[in-house]
Amino acid sequence: MDVQTISSERHRLAEGPFWCDQSDTLYWVDIPTQVIWSWHYGTNSYQKWQMPEKVSAVFVTNIAKTLLVVLATRVASFNTVTETLVDICSLDDDLPNNRGNDAKVAPDGSLWVGTMDDDEEQSSGRLWRITAKGEKKMMLDNVGVSNTLAWDTVLNCMYFADSMTSKIHRYPYPEFSDVRDQKPFAVTLSGSGPDGSAIDDERALWNAQWDGSRIVRYLSDGSIDKTLELPVSRPTSCCFGGPNRRTLFITTASIGLDDQVLKKQPLAGYVIAIELDVTGPSSNPFILS
Secondary structure, three states, rough: OHHHHHHHOOOOEEEEEEEEEOOEEEEEEEOOOEEEEEEEEEOOOOEEOOOOOOEEEEEOOOOOEOOOOOOOOOEEEEEEEOOOOEEEEHHHHHHHHEEEEEEOOOOOOOEEEEEEEEOOOOOOOEEEEEOOOOOOOEEEEEOOOOEEEEOOOOEEEEEEEEOOOOOEEEEEEOOOOOOOOOOOOEOOOOOOEEEEEEEEEOOEEEEEEEEOOOEEEEEOOOOEEEEEOOOOOOOEEEEOOOOOOOOEEEEEEEEOOHHHHHHHOOOOOOOOEOOOOOOOOOOOOOOOO
16 A cells, blocks of 8 residues: 655644645645645645634635635634635634534535534533534534544435544434434444544545544445555544545644654654545535625
8 A cells, every 4th residue: 555645744733634626736734733734736836824723624615715714713714815814603602622623514515513622621522513604503512522524415314423432423414313322333443533534435434543543444334344554643534536536635643642653653744645446526615605
């Protein structure tokens, strides 16, 4: 398995990869340094933008040069030319230690955002559904670390994980209901937690497993089809992209790893890529009103 290095430098906590088909560009964020990054496939060139607070996710929108960003306290549009932010809605106003975490655009165009306690001590996180008008609805509360958002429109379901519980659940969609008291779709191995995921064109779920050094492909019945063993212990998320949509882009973290570990994991904190024999669907842009 050949691993390609995508990012130009080591990040602390790279997250939220998003591939734009129209521009052949990969976007991602480094949460603690508060930076959005982009890499253009054709020119192998990079851009970055500094945010005023932690940023956990980024998406292309229907407006040129305008991104959607999930910040610690809010969701906003960001003009990459003027570098101005326009707030769409706030997140957990009543919980100042919570911050935005994993987020994805659903098939209906709404944005789903998971929040978490920034100290990872309390299960104070929530799952929000947010419209382009900034209207938000809380779908879940009492979440540890919100992760994994992916939709299967054939089975009318969506996947969402709480890294604190090591469980990925499959929820009904669009008629959403809380199924956390039921048997989970998958449980990660002891010592590892489910982080971000991507779904492929065969409707299998690829899940990055924090402290697991792997990405696991789950079939729709919850069985494990294959495991990608990685040269890093902390993969954080993944997405499909590239010209033929067979490239799995993987964000990783170096945060919390000492110098001795980092010497053994020279790619920790980098964005890496692996070519697969399966394709993935296009990422959904966010349609601003």
